[in-house]
Amino acid sequence: MNRKTIVAANWKMNGDLSLVNAMTAALNAINIRTEQQVVICPPAPYLGALTQANQNPGVAIGGQNLSEHQSGAYTGEVSALMLKDLSVQYVIVGHSERRSMYAESSELVASKTKAALDQGLTPIVCIGESEQEREQGDTEKVLSEQLNPVLATLNSNELSGVVFAYEPVWAIGTGKTASAEMAQQTHRFIREHIAATDTQAADNVAILYGGSVNAGNYQELFAQPDIDGGLIGGASLKVEEFKKICLAE
């Protein structure tokens, strides 16, 4: 097991050109340790500007969504091929906001994951339970149902190249983080569930934690054996705070 720590920024529908410039100016000036990978996922219109402004080899750029199709009459959609064309390396797939607001099913998430891998992009596949599902004791059932179509769609080689992000819906944007212990337990479950299909891939895949991660709590979370970094929303829009997390300060 030799997994990198991934610090991924999900700007969601926030930010502008001045944030692109401020963030790249800050990140171009720092050294990212070789065991760490930083990924910035801005809204699609800023992908080109960000890939051009980024000069740090430790920083990669990611999309927030992609189409399951390659090209054609799909107004408003962005394909893996287009992301690749812009030197984008990662793409978030199946964020809980897309699952709940845009009705993305786990089957669609699996198709999008495959479309990303087919173009050599690294998908960051998001899974997570709602507060009600956790209270009802359904967390593991929900996570399994979200994972299974992905596990059924990919071969072992493909699966090894996926990054998963566990984001409990009740912790997103709420300031309520899962405790490091609770997050570790759930990450362990996710890795074991993947191992039931493919032991080797389970060992290789990075599993990020997301949900109110910030400069004050990331160290304890990332120190857990099955937590391989974070997918960060709010705190990734604050240049100084995000820089601290990237530097592991």
Ligand SMILES: O=C(CO)COP(=O)(O)O
């Ligand atoms: O949804 C998230 C990242 O994808 C988490 O967002 P916050 O860090 O703002 O809670």
